[in-house]
Amino acid sequence: MRIVVAEDLYLLRDGIVRLIEAYGHQVVATATTGPETLDALLKWRPDVAVVDVRMPPTQSDEGLRAALAARDEVPGLPILILSQHVEQLYARELLADGSGGIGYLLKDSVFDADQFIDALERVAGGGTAMDPAVIAKLLSSGSSSRRLGQLTEREHSVLGLMAEGLSNQAIGRRLFLSESAIGKYTTSLFGKLGITDDDNGNRRVLAVLTYLNES
Amino acid sequence: MRQPAAWGASACVGFARACVVVVVSMLVPAVWAAAVALWIWWGADAWTWIAPFIWACIGTFVLSRPVCRMFRSLVATWTDTVIPAGYRQAGPVTRMSTGYWWNGFSYERTRRDALMDQRMRIRWRDPAVWRDLRFMGIAPITAGVIAAIPPAGVAAAVLGFSQPELSTRLIGVLGLVVAIAGAPYAWRPVEPVAVRFLRPSPAMALADRVDELTAQRADTTVAQAAEIRRIERDLHDGAQARLVGLGLSLAIAEKLMETDPDQAKALMREARAGATASLTELRELVQGINPSVLNERGLIDAVRALALDSPLEATVSADVRLLLDPPIESALYFGTAELMTNAVKHAHATRARIAIDRDGTGIVVDVEDNGRGGAGVRAGSGLDGLRRRLAVFDGTLEITSPAGGPTHVRMTVPCESS
Secondary structure (H helix, E strand, C coil), X not given: XXXXXXXXXXXXHHHHHHHXXXXXXXXXXXXXXXXXXXXXXXXXXXXXXXXXXXXXXXXXXXHHHHHHHHHHHCCCCCEEEEECCCCHHHHHHHHCCCCCCEEEEEHHHHHCHXXXXXXXXXXXXXXXXXXXXXXXHHHHCHHHHHHHCCCCHHHHHHHHHHHHCCCHHHHHHHHXXXXXXXXXXXXXXXXXXXXXXXXXXXXXXXXXXXXXXXX | CHHHHHHHHHHHHHHHHHHHHHHHHCHHHHHHHHHHHHHHHHCCCCXXXXXXXXXXXXXXXXXXXXXXXXXXXXXXXXXXXXXXCCCCCCCXXXXXXXXXXXXXXXXXXXXXXXXXXXXXHHHHHCCHHHHHHHHHHHHHHHHHHHHCHHHHHHHHHHHHHHCCCHHHHHHHHHHHHHHHHHXXXXXXXXXXXXXXXXXXXXXXXXXXXXXXXXXXXXXXHHHHHXXXXXXXXXXXXXXXXXXXXXXXXXXXXXXXXXXXXXXXXXXXXXXXXXHHHHHHHHHHHHHHHCCHHHHHHCHHHHHHHHHHHCCCEEEEXXXXXXXXXXHHHHHHHHHHHHHHHHHHHCCCCCEEEEEEEECCCEEEEEEEECCCCCCCXXXXXXXXXXXXXXXXXXXXXXXXXXXXXXXXXXXXXXXXXX
16 A cells, blocks of 8 residues: 655654554655645545644644645545544544545554554545544534434444444454344444445445434 | 603602702711810810810711711612722631631731721721711712702791791792702712712722732632642653553563563563553643643634533534633633533533623633523632632633523633734
8 A cells, every 4th residue: 555644753653654664555755744744645645644633833733634635635535643632523524524534543553553554454445443532422422312322232332333444244253243243233223323224334334423423 | 741740750859869968978067066066065165175076086987988888879779870889808817726816917816806906907907998088078068068959948948938028038939949940950969979089099999909919829829839739640640650660561571572472472562551551641631731622723623622522412602713812712611611510510411502702802601501500609619710710811700500500601701812
């Protein structure tokens, strides 16, 4: 995969580049400021980009803005946002366009190299990779709790894992259930949420998140 | 027909008010007149004036404050003009560990002594005393004299009609005309006179403001020191300790690498978990000091993020663009966060409405919930702390929270930036 890494801290940028290269992917460009990131994204159009939220020159949410601007230009450009903290507000903004290829993870996630690369590949493939912290907040926040209240506890956890971007098979492994059982849960929870079923797993996840976004 | 009736009513009301003004403003002159009468009765020689004079002075001093209070309340009820009193307030009287009572000036053996001493000192040092005494001299010869015209006219009429001569009757008619014509207006000078001379002087207002600011500075310093101690403790007990543990695990893993690779691997996994945990702690600490969204996006988006994370169904409305000083932004943010926490924890609310707006003088943040109400500012409570934090910026906190709800809190902070 061709990857762009945008991160202003040298140590972290270097570490991420090494990690990615250790797994056999290619880093085509790095960026250290918001404008640089936008330029690199539009010039290289990578298979996936790893972008830090807070970057120079303003040290505010430059990276996030650059990512959103790039996705305006190139719809569906896969971007994995890495942040020191996770905010529902930012997650909702990223998901607002309803297309896939979005990830939003805590920086700690690079500690588990396998999972990080897995998330990166999922995003590159048009899927989503949301931090469990974001999912927990999305599921517990007051605005969406009414309709989600109808879900059983098991359906809740299935929905959470699905929103993280896991496949039915992976969810089954996590919850020690068979894949067909997970299939039943997803069908029933989609029924409760009023979302028509679809074969494409990513689109289903996005449908769930969009639903959360709109409620 | 209606107009003369209304005029007559206002004349009657005016006459009554004029009489009240005369009585109130002549109380002190009456004391002096009594003193002079006493002196004359005693024989009016070179030395007998001393005792009546002292009595009159004491009488004036004792009467000045109640009379000024009466004037203020009369003006407030008749014209809706509220004149601030500006008297010095007594501070708390506290018992020290030695058993003595401290009243802000001196130590006394009993609480009663401390209170008496405090009252005397405040009374003597209060610049309002001189203002009141000056007003006692001014009121009778301005508002008092003018208000005396209608009653004097009536008196002249009564006296004039009791005599059979034509000339005195003429004076009587004249007095009646003056009384009736002047009645609706004669009491009115009391308002401008009271406003001009009874208001706290700029020097007094300034002294009060200095006191207030000194107290605020002390509050802020204490709060800041406590906050720094909290951060230090959290770092010391949390992240710092974990990082030491991390270093230890890594050192042992390094040692075990060749002899026992499996255990070394386990230790390294542990170290990774430790690093994650210390990151989480640091993140929470940083959020507590300065929430990232506030830093990155400003107050409105930070409050939006707060609303999203809250278990309440919260709506945020804000049609303005704000560019605030970071300390003000932070105070308003943490204020809103506290109010929302209160709504969940104490009021058991399920919905909240937050409105951020700007009026002519500053920023207004309204927080309303549908909880059970009954919130109030008690000394040492969270709301009291919030009020003090806002007071640092001359901000205010207004709470309407009847038992049974809903609670409506309004935070305002004046600011010139746009």
